[in-house]
Amino acid sequence: xxxxxxxxxxxxxxVRLGLTLRKLEVDKERLQNLRDKIFKKYKIKGxxxxxxxxxxILNRYVGILMDELISIExxxxxxxxxxxxxxxxxxxxxVTTKKLDIIKNANTIVEAHSxxxxxxxxxxxAAKIVRNSADQLKIVLNNYEFESxxxxxxxxxxxxxxxxA
Numbered sequence: 001x002x003x004x005x006x007x008x009x010x011x012x013x014x015v016r017l018g019l020t021l022r023k024l025e026v027d028k029e030r031l032q033n034l035r036d037k038i039f040k041k042y043k044i045k046g047x048x049x050x051x052x053x054x055x056x057i058l059n060r061y062v063g064i065l066m067d068e069l070i071s072i073e074x075x076x077x078x079x080x081x082x083x084x085x086x087x088x089x090x091x092x093x094x095v096t097t098k099k100l101d102i103i104k105n106a107n108t109i110v111e112a113h114s115x116x117x118x119x120x121x122x123x124x125x126a127a128k129i130v131r132n133s134a135d136q137l138k139i140v141l142n143n144y145e146f147e148s149x150x151x152x153x154x155x156x157x158x159x160x161x162x163x164x165a
Contacts, residue, residue: 004147005076011083014046015040018053025054048086055121057090057156058083060149064160065119078116088113093122093130102133110159118144118159127155 006012018039024031039047052058057128058079065078082089102120110118120137122130131150134157138146142160 005072005079006083007076008084011035012050014042014049015053015058015083018050018058021050022056030039031156040142045086048090048092049083050082051092051121051123052086052090055123055154055156056149057119057121060156060158061117061119064147064158068111080155085113089115089117090119090121093120093126095125095129097122097126099129099133099136102129103140106137110141110144114161116161118161120157120159121122123154126134127153130155133157 008013017034021031021034021038024034033090035047035050036051038050042049061082062075062079065075069075089108091102091109093102106118109115110154119131120133122128127150134146134148137157137159141159144161147158147160149156
């Protein structure tokens with residue numbers, strides 16, 4: 001996979017680590033070992049960037065951006081912005097996260113940062129929590145178009161800000 005649109009070398013390396021995490025999903029021990037190493041070196045932000053790639057969220061995010069592509073420069077800027085400011089665009093749900101907390105956090109982040117695309121992601125047991133939150137999130141984030149990107153073990157909700165009429 002060519003990643004020429006990511007100019008920041010450290011972010012690019014973390015993205016590549018995310019691709020490696022995806023390949024390791026069949027080997028749970030090695031997967032967890034790499035996740036631990038990413039967390040140790042790059043903290044939670046680095047782990048979230050890697051998970052963003054691992055879970056296929058970056059692929060879908062780029063697809064959404066491509067639908068309204070203005071220029072390659074704008075695409076690069078948008079991708080770099082989400083990766084550098086992942087906490088302003090994405091909630092990573094844990095198995096201990098409560099549905100009400102997801103809704104409150106989503107509302108807070110959207111009110112504070114008004115991202116053009118907002119994402120909520122959960123894997124394994126957390127995927128069910130995300131799935132069960134979707135209907136209420138659609139109501140709370142009614143200024144956004146909703147799309148879900150799911151598999152058996154992953155649930156990713158995308159909210160794309162509606163254009164003014």
